[in-house]
Amino acid sequence: DTAVSQTPKYLVTQMGNDKSIKCEQNLGHDTMYWYKQDSKKFLKIMFSYNNKELIINETVPNRFSPKSPDKAHLNLHINSLELGDSAVYFCASSPQQDRPTDTQYFGPGTRLTVL
């Protein structure tokens, strides 16, 4: 059973479109994250939710809007896609927000290509 799953795995779209990426974890974790990995493989945190509440919101354009319908799901919606949004987006989860020793578990990634 996949612990952290993301859909779709690949997403190719035109500039200006709106798209969503979905993430689900079946680990019973309270905290979920979105990361962006650019072409140089740098990994940057974008958002974190704990029990459906936003706790980390990095300097991310407001075209990016995360939504957490329940603590097992964290979706990422992107409006008006730009070329610079092309990257691999990773979802991750960890048991608790305020336990710094917790390990993060990552999904397989979604490769977004904006043409």
Place this chain on the structure above:
Amino acid sequence: AQSVAQPEDQVNVAEGNPLTVKCTYSVSGNPYLFWYVQYPNRGLQFLLKYITGDNLVKGSYGFEAEFNKSQTSFHLKKPSALVSDSALYFCAVRSSGTYKYIFGTGTRLKVLA
């Protein structure tokens, strides 16, 4: 502010030789340190972590890491490298009172047959 540095973009090692991937960190408070590995077209996988206690931490696939408080380092090591260890390795740090994991820039390990 927390930070993690991985000074080498790439490390090349011959199969069967020992390998070291370097990581240094800066945090206020106690550091909690992690190593993750990323194989091509895959998500990050947890290798090992240091929380407290023994400075030598053993993890998956024969990897280990040594926590050195005075040098603020957490280098990843393996006594005998395999070609299948070729991947991208990330060091990460977290400290008490923060919600974020701070990742290094990654080191590409290439094990040559």
